[in-house]
Amino acid sequence: xxxxxxxxxxxxxxxEKIGAEQVTVRLPTPATGADLLDALSEAHxxxxxxxxxxxxxxxxxxxxxxxxxxxGDEVALITxxxxx
Amino acid sequence: MTELDSxxxxxxxxxxxLEQQALAxxxxxxxxxxxxxxxxxxxxxxxxxxxDDAETVELEYEAYVPMALKEMRRLADEAAxxxxxxxxxxxxxxxxxxxxxxxxxxxxxTPHRAEAFEACxxxxxxxxxxVPIWKREVFADGRTDWVQPGNS
Numbered sequence: 737x738x739x740x741x742x743x744x745x746x747x748x749x750x751x752e753k754i755g756a757e758q759v760t761v762r763l764p765t766p767a768t769g770a771d772l773l774d775a776l777s778e779a780h781x782x783x784x785x786x787x788x789x790x791x792x793x794x795x796x797x798x799x800x801x802x803x804x805x806x807x808g809d810e811v812a813l814i815t816x817x818x819x820x
Numbered sequence: 821m822t823e824l825d826s827x828x829x830x831x832x833x834x835x836x837x838l839e840q841q842a843l844a845x846x847x848x849x850x851x852x853x854x855x856x857x858x859x860x861x862x863x864x865x866x867x868x869x870x871x872d873d874a875e876t877v878e879l880e881y882e883a884y885v886p887m888a889l890k891e892m893r894r895l896a897d898e899a900a901x902x903x904x905x906x907x908x909x910x911x912x913x914x915x916x917x918x919x920x921x922x923x924x925x926x927x928x929x930t931p932h933r934a935e936a937f938e939a940c941x942x943x944x945x946x947x948x949x950x951v952p953i954w955k956r957e958v959f960a961d962g963r964t965d966w967v968q969p970g971n972s
Contacts, residue, residue, distance in 0.1 A: 747884055748954035749966040793952070796887040812884055812952070818967040819881070819888075819912060819953030820865045820924045820944055 737764050742772060742805055745812040750790075753782040763805065769794065770801040772811060789816055827885055829893060833900070835909040836892045838883055843922040848909045852929040857906040859933035861940035865924040867917045875960040878918045879967075884952040888912070891951045895943055903939040904930050910943060912953060923955075 742761045746754055759779075761772050769792045777783045783790075792799050793812040805811070828837035835851050845864060852860045867879045896908045907929040917923045926947065928939040948969065955967045 745884065747952070748882055748956070752966075793884070793887055796884075796890050798950075812887065814884070814952050815954070815966075816969045817948070817950065817952055818955045818969055819883070819951045820948040 739764055740767060740805065740807040742767075743810050744772065744776065745810065747812070747815070749815055750783065750786060750813050754780050761811075767805045768801065769799060769803045769805065769811070772805060773801065776813075786815055790814065827889060829889060833905070833907055834893070834896045835911070836889055836896065837911045838885055838888060839911060839913055840915050841913075843911050843913050843925050845922070845925055848911060848925050848927050851909055852907045852927045854906045854929050856931065857929035857936075858931050859936040860927060860929045861933070861936035862925065862927040863940050863944050864922045865944070866922050867919045869919045876919060877958045877960050878916050879923060880916050880956045880958065881912070881914045881923060882954050882956070883912070883914055887952050892947065895946055895950070899928060899939045899943055902942070903928075903935040905939060906930060908939075908943070910947065912947075912951075914953075
């Protein structure tokens with residue numbers, strides 16, 4: 737079993753709740769976006785109320801939770817956007 | 821929040837920008853005017869003071885910059901597929917936007933006005949749903965709130 741380290745970016749309310757702009761999530765492979773969210777939720781329970789409204793982005797594009805992750809991917813947690 | 825330099829992409833047809841400074845409408849208009857277009861539709865979103873009984877002092881915008889630029893470019897490209905777009909411009913301000921100042925300038929130039937109105941409407945409506953930019957509202961009573969879509 738190998739482990740990958742995924743750089744995960746946080747913005748707006750999640751950035752405030754967790755207190756960081758970026759966290760590194762270590763996951764056993766094979767790993768998906770959902771696995772990343774599970775791991776992050778366990779480490780940071782403040783995330784749990786937002787789980788249902790978080791969209792994932794992988795390498796600057798929206799992705800479904802079942803997306804496979806690999807070493808070097810950049811993930812971002814996107815809560816409901818409010819530009820404009 | 822991290823300090824950002826302005827970020828922009830400009831081609832002959834498309835101008836996308838994320839700016840820390842106040843947005844100027846005239847440069848956007850100048851970019852959009854073109855001999856192949858008969859209509860330019862420009863939308864400017866500004867910070868509004870009142871929402872029901874709550875008084876806003878300022879809005880503060882944050883973005884996932886590289887992805888926001890990509891999504892804005894994707895929107896411009898989609899508008900150009902659906903309407904005969906001659907020029908298109910999407911500019912969003914980041915950081916603090918005080919009351920009555922512009923947070924977003926969206927414009928499109930097309931041969932006829934019906935297409936310009938439709939494309940412009942599509943661009944602002946879709947930007948508000950998909951582009952990774954968030955706003956935090958600072959109220960007169962000192963409260964702050966990350967805005968949830970549906971009440972902006």
